[in-house]
Amino acid sequence: MSLSGKWTENKLQETKDQLEAILQGVADGINVLDATGRLIYVNEAAARAAGYPSAQAMLQAHDTGQLFERFDILDESGQPFPIAQLPNRLALQGRRPRL
Amino acid sequence: MCYRLRSTGEEKWSVVQATPILDEDGQVQFVVSISHDITDRRRAEETMARLASFPELNPNPIVEVDLAGQVHYLNAAAQQLLPGLQAAGPLHPWLADWASIADRFRQGTQSASREVPIGGLWYQQNLYYTEPSRRIRIYGLDITERRQAEEALQESEEKHRILLEESSDPIFTFYPDGQYRYVNKAFADGVGKTREEIIGKKIWDVFPKDEADKRYAAVKWVFENGITKVIEVRVPRPDGDRYYITTVKPILNDQGKVVSVICISKEITERKQAEEALAQHDRAMAALYETSLEINSQPNVPTCCMPLSGGRSSCWDADGRAVSNAAGRSDVGTCGQL
Numbered sequence: 001m002s003l004s005g006k007w008t009e010n011k012l013q014e015t016k017d018q019l020e021a022i023l024q025g026v027a028d029g030i031n032v033l034d035a036t037g038r039l040i041y042v043n044e045a046a047a048r049a050a051g052y053p054s055a056q057a058m059l060q061a062h063d064t065g066q067l068f069e070r071f072d073i074l075d076e077s078g079q080p081f082p083i084a085q086l087p088n089r090l091a092l093q094g095r096r097p098r099l
Numbered sequence: 100m101c102y103r104l105r106s107t108g109e110e111k112w113s114v115v116q117a118t119p120i121l122d123e124d125g126q127v128q129f130v131v132s133i134s135h136d137i138t139d140r141r142r143a144e145e146t147m148a149r150l151a152s153f154p155e156l157n158p159n160p161i162v163e164v165d166l167a168g169q170v171h172y173l174n175a176a177a178q179q180l181l182p183g184l185q186a187a188g189p190l191h192p193w194l195a196d197w198a199s200i201a202d203r204f205r206q207g208t209q210s211a212s213r214e215v216p217i218g219g220l221w222y223q224q225n226l227y228y229t230e231p232s233r234r235i236r237i238y239g240l241d242i243t244e245r246r247q248a249e250e251a252l253q254e255s256e257e258k259h260r261i262l263l264e265e266s267s268d269p270i271f272t273f274y275p276d277g278q279y280r281y282v283n284k285a286f287a288d289g290v291g292k293t294r295e296e297i298i299g300k301k302i303w304d305v306f307p308k309d310e311a312d313k314r315y316a317a318v319k320w321v322f323e324n325g326i327t328k329v330i331e332v333r334v335p336r337p338d339g340d341r342y343y344i345t346t347v348k349p350i351l352n353d354q355g356k357v358v359s360v361i362c363i364s365k366e367i368t369e370r371k372q373a374e375e376a377l378a379q380h381d382r383a384m385a386a387l388y389e390t391s392l393e394i395n396s397q398p399n400v401p402t403c404c405m406p407l408s409g410g411r412s413s414c415w416d417a418d419g420r421a422v423s424n425a426a427g428r429s430d431v432g433t434c435g436q437l
Contacts, residue, residue: 029113029134035127049111049136051104074101074110081100087117091130098116 024055033088039067112141160222160239166201168194171234181217192217193237204228204235214242221246269343269364272350275322277302277315280359289334289341289366307335317347321360325349332364342371
């Protein structure tokens with residue numbers, strides 16, 4: 001690897017670390033799904049809000065199909081809310097929902 | 100959206116916004132979701148809604164008004180019961196005399212209470228000054244029934260007061276220590292004083308000690324025993340003694356305790372005088388009878404009988420011959436010897 005390539009890689013890692021620190025530090029919950037609907041990123045705030053001890057634990061729960069075993073999503077009347085109607089699921093179809 | 104943690108049962112609220120990240124072909128590559136926790140805000144809103152429901156569901160009118168008399172809030176009951184208030188402002192009877200009320204609050208009064216008539220109804224208003232809005236919150240309560248009851252009671256009391264005042268029989272009440280609580284005019288007249296000179300004074304201030312002791316003994320007994328007692332009393336007067344039969348009756352509270360005694364007197368002076376005259380007459384008759392017995396023991400005294408209907412008496416000597424009442428003595432009794 002060339003010297004400039006190494007510098008670029010270091011700079012990218014530095015930027016990634018800064019971004020990661022910011023995302024993990026914000027109070028709002030942030031999660032990212034890939035095009036298949038797999039949860040590929042979740043910050044600490046989102047994990048804690050969902051009842052998980054860490055972001056890593058929440059990602060593992062998703063991968064083992066146990067993501068929704070720690071909490072229930074409810075509508076205004078207290079009835080179960082359909083998963084397919086969640087904002088991130090609708091966004092997978094190219095929509096920009098807000099709920 | 101709302102979600103509930105299974106571990107604790109806690110419900111949380113979030114606003115979630117999901118944004119698709121598209122590739123060059125416009126296909127969804129990622130979806131980024133950002134959720135903002137609004138649980139505290141939702142709970143505050145629920146608390147506010149719950150608190151707001153208190154005045155809203157209150158069946159009594161609640162109104163908030165500024166010092167100028169402009170109405171800023173009416174609860175549901177106020178809107179129904181005071182339909183013209185919002186438009187009329189300080190001209191509405193609900194805000195009667197508002198300028199002087201507002202002045203009192205400007206000068207530092209924090210709360211006030213008053214009663215106002217509105218369309219045949221009476222409302223009690225409790226007014227509270229609120230900072231920092233500098234508005235007056237008015238809590239109304241329909242007191243029409245209470246006012247009517249009070250007026251009826253006042254009317255009844257007035258009638259009874261007149262009855263008591265105008266009664267020709269002395270009527271008076273006592274405290275346990277023998278202090279006069281109430282006396283009517285007949286009582287005051289009977290003892291030759293004004294009502295003001297008697298009420299608040301004790302029995303001993305009004306009557307000689309022997310009469311006062313007698314009265315207080317009866318009053319004390321009734322206070323202690325809760326049983327009605329009847330006594331005969333004498334009222335010394337410059338124009339001659341007056342006599343009364345007095346009924347001393349206990350007044351009991353709900354717990355059966357004697358709180359006062361009421362005395363109702365009936366003057367019996369004429370009856371006493373008649374009894375006294377009769378007693379004097381009996382004594383005279385007895386004396387004459389004694390005298391006649393002495394005369395009867397003397398010889399040659401004719402026997403005389405006087406008709407009960409009056410007229411001259413007839414006399415006989417010892418042999419049964421009629422003789423005149425030559426002795427010139429008064430005819431007494433129905434038959435006897437002169």
